[in-house]
Amino acid sequence: MNSFTPQKHNIKAALHKLMPADSVCRIEKGMVRMMQNTNRISIKKDNTPIYDIVLAEDYNPFLKELEALKLAGRKVCIVTDSNVSKLHLNNLLEIVKDYARVVETFTFPAGEDSKTLATVEFLYEKLIQSNFDRNDMLFALGGGVVGDLTGYAAATYLRGIAFLQIPTTLLACVDSSIGGKTGVDFKAYKNMVGAFHQPRLVYINLAHLNTLDDRQFCNGMGEVIKHGLIRDIEYYEWLKGNREAILKRDPQALKEMVLRSCKIKQMVVEIDPTEKGVRALLNFGHTLGHSIERLMEFKLLHGECVSIGMVSAAYLSQVHGYLNKDDVTEITETLSSFNLPVSLTDTDIPSEEFLRVCFHDKKVDGNLIKFILLKEKGNAVIDTSVSREDILETVNCIKKTKLSEAICEN
Numbered sequence: 001m002n003s004f005t006p007q008k009h010n011i012k013a014a015l016h017k018l019m020p021a022d023s024v025c026r027i028e029k030g031m032v033r034m035m036q037n038t039n040r041i042s043i044k045k046d047n048t049p050i051y052d053i054v055l056a057e058d059y060n061p062f063l064k065e066l067e068a069l070k071l072a073g074r075k076v077c078i079v080t081d082s083n084v085s086k087l088h089l090n091n092l093l094e095i096v097k098d099y100a101r102v103v104e105t106f107t108f109p110a111g112e113d114s115k116t117l118a119t120v121e122f123l124y125e126k127l128i129q130s131n132f133d134r135n136d137m138l139f140a141l142g143g144g145v146v147g148d149l150t151g152y153a154a155a156t157y158l159r160g161i162a163f164l165q166i167p168t169t170l171l172a173c174v175d176s177s178i179g180g181k182t183g184v185d186f187k188a189y190k191n192m193v194g195a196f197h198q199p200r201l202v203y204i205n206l207a208h209l210n211t212l213d214d215r216q217f218c219n220g221m222g223e224v225i226k227h228g229l230i231r232d233i234e235y236y237e238w239l240k241g242n243r244e245a246i247l248k249r250d251p252q253a254l255k256e257m258v259l260r261s262c263k264i265k266q267m268v269v270e271i272d273p274t275e276k277g278v279r280a281l282l283n284f285g286h287t288l289g290h291s292i293e294r295l296m297e298f299k300l301l302h303g304e305c306v307s308i309g310m311v312s313a314a315y316l317s318q319v320h321g322y323l324n325k326d327d328v329t330e331i332t333e334t335l336s337s338f339n340l341p342v343s344l345t346d347t348d349i350p351s352e353e354f355l356r357v358c359f360h361d362k363k364v365d366g367n368l369i370k371f372i373l374l375k376e377k378g379n380a381v382i383d384t385s386v387s388r389e390d391i392l393e394t395v396n397c398i399k400k401t402k403l404s405e406a407i408c409e410n
């Protein structure tokens with residue numbers, strides 16, 4: 001039996017919580033257009049479409065997209081990593097070579113360790129040796145690491161060339177490929193060097209998700225659950241109700257989930273393309289999440305750290321009188337039910353270290369930490385009143401064995 005339950009979207013209600021009425025009206029009109037063709041989401045800036053997200057189960061609709069890109073006289077370089085190249089590069093290569101004048105490939109070792117300026121330099125060299133000019137394009141085939149690095153190289157090579165996102169991890173499909181944030185790590189500092197550079201197209205081939213291992217798939221669920229928690233309680237409930245189908249990667253459930261998450265990301269990045277305001281809400285779970293990621297020396301995956309960060313932020317929301325204990329316990333259990341970690345029991349790193357790294361994080365405004373808290377489930381707010389003591393207490397909490405018990409004690 002198919003355990004997947006489609007549900008009517010209630011994005012309008014969520015939007016009203018987020019923004020002024022005139023913006024809601026503008027986006028509602030966009031939503032009507034989107035519903036007419038639910039496999040395509042158009043991202044706009046100042047009401048002008050800048051690129052589309054196309055969602056498909058294979059590469060068939062991609063052919064039309066390639067025609068529209070008018071690649072005939074252009075060179076393309078497909079950038080990917082060592083894992084994805086073995087699984088999905090040949091397939092894409094076969095398709096693109098019929099459309100572009102020349103197709104080059106650039107493969108780097110998989111993993112966050114490669115997201116550096118050194119890898120970008122190798123890519124520049126490849127592009128220079130292949131005489132790439134401003135008319136030529138990069139295709140990013142891979143997860144967030146490939147997308148961020150390729151986007152940054154595209155933003156800077158010859159002061160900017162076009163690029164396409166072809167995300168292959170769940171995290172990249174619903175998050176990193178959308179919104180134009182590109183960049184690389186610098187020494188131990190994550191995403192410290194970067195640029196905003198919008199892709200020409202985001203093409204999501206859902207078949208790619210079938211080759212992801214379970215841990216990587218659930219890693220992406222961290223960002224998916226975040227979307228529900230910050231903006232859309234109905235979506236959050238839908239995710240819980242369809243947990244089994246999602247974890248089995250039922251194609252219909254995946255399609256609806258990726259589409260709904262992409263729409264939430266679309267709404268936020270359209271209102272605030274350069275993260276001056278509301279886009280910061282997407283950082284729910286990331287302030288402590290980034291500290292955990294760094295101090296655990298990247299042994300935990302990004303979405304896993306964000307999961308622990310979300311539990312922390314939920315707890316801080318309780319401390320600030322927004323959520324109650326039951327909400328925090330329920331959020332913790334939901335994350336755990338998607339195989340995401342919710343505590344940090346295996347570390348002897350002092351809690352003060354997490355605090356120190358938090359205050360080194362680039363989201364710190366003066367001496368105030370910009371924390372994203374939940375006013376209620378489905379409604380996140382920016383808060384700058386979280387004290388150092390609150391953060392320390394929270395870290396102490398997530399280092400206990402059973403977080404829900406720890407929360408009840410406090």
Ligand code: NAD
Nearest residue numbers: 083084110143144145146168169171172176181208211212
């Ligand atoms: P990743 O790119 O390292 O991919 C994870 C692993 O999965 C890698 O080993 C990769 O080779 C493998 N993989 C990718 N696709 C596969 C597939 N279809 N089948 C099998 N294996 C596959 O990591 P990620 O989680 O996709 O992305 C994390 C990165 O994204 C971080 O660097 C983070 O900073 C960045 N990020 C950027 C943004 C943004 O807005 N730009 C947002 C969130 C995260």
